[in-house]
Amino acid sequence: MKILAVVSQKGGVGKTTLATALAVEAVRQGKSTVMVDLDPQASASFWKDTREASLVEGDLAITAVPSSRLPHVLSAAEGAGCDLAVIDTPPFSKDIAYEAAQRADFVLIPTRPAVLDVMAMTRTLDLVKHYQRPYAIALTFCPPQGREVADTVQAIEALEATLCPVRIGNRIAYSRAQQTGRAAQELDASSKAAQEVVDLYKYICIHMYNDVNGGSDNG
Ligand SMILES: Nc1ncnc2c1ncn2[C@@H]1O[C@H](COP(=O)(O)OP(=O)(O)O)[C@@H](O)[C@H]1O
Numbered sequence: 001m002k003i004l005a006v007v008s009q010k011g012g013v014g015k016t017t018l019a020t021a022l023a024v025e026a027v028r029q030g031k032s033t034v035m036v037d038l039d040p041q042a043s044a045s046f047w048k049d050t051r052e053a054s055l056v057e058g059d060l061a062i063t064a065v066p067s068s069r070l071p072h073v074l075s076a077a078e079g080a081g082c083d084l085a086v087i088d089t090p091p092f093s094k095d096i097a098y099e100a101a102q103r104a105d106f107v108l109i110p111t112r113p114a115v116l117d118v119m120a121m122t123r124t125l126d127l128v129k130h131y132q133r134p135y136a137i138a139l140t141f142c143p144p145q146g147r148e149v150a151d152t153v154q155a156i157e158a159l160e161a162t163l164c165p166v167r168i169g170n171r172i173a174y175s176r177a178q179q180t181g182r183a184a185q186e187l188d189a190s191s192k193a194a195q196e197v198v199d200l201y202k203y204i205c206i207h208m209y210n211d212v213n214g215g216s217d218n219g
């Protein structure tokens with residue numbers, strides 16, 4: 001079983017949105033997937049509650065637990081034959097971010113394209129570097145134009161940090177999908193948001209499994 005952690009000590013950067021969308025994409029690609037919600041606000045769990053109201057069959061499982069139970073939950077998921085665990089984390093908690101990051105096969109760090117956000121993100125970066133975890137920063141809420149993205153890319157390059165080439169746009173499709181417990185690619189598979197999620201999932205697979213399809217042996 002592989003473990004993908006979505007971590008940023010900043011709130012409102014798209015962690016839960018990407019964690020849920022990537023977990024949905026993994027299920028669509030045939031992976032038995034569990035989400036672990038470490039955020040006391042439990043946004044991912046509420047999303048899943050909404051999703052369950054419309055009974056999506058063969059869906060991802062979700063479990064909301066305090067981070068102290070993370071090792072147990074992960075080994076139980078592995079024992080149950082899960083292929084992938086996606087961990088969603090809260091903002092502001094260094095301890096919980098540590099718990100998730102140190103166990104991850106890959107850490108995704110969503111970051112808004114703004115200089116102050118890059119500065120805040122360096123704390124998360126220190127953490128993944130400390131544990132020597134494979135990671136990438138993904139720029140989220142990218143505006144369609146303006147110099148913000150280019151400036152942020154430059155700031156990240158100056159940190160010599162790994163930047164995912166897939167840009168997540170500032171798109172209403174992300175929040176609209178969540179209203180019905182869906183991910184953007186389920187709402188409209190031909191939308192730009194859908195393409196971004198699919199591309200991000202592929203990028204993560206390449207780095208987590210060395211295989212664009214997510215590993216033929218499931219993992
Ligand atoms: N790329 C995006 N474009 C537009 N809105 C987004 C995007 N990603 C997330 N959102 C919305 O922004 C809010 C915060 O996103 P969320 O994923 O909950 O952030 P976090 O988990 O980091 O706090 C949510 O209402 C979500 O629907």
Ligand SMILES: [Mg+2]
Binds near residue numbers: 017
């Ligand atoms: Mg969240």
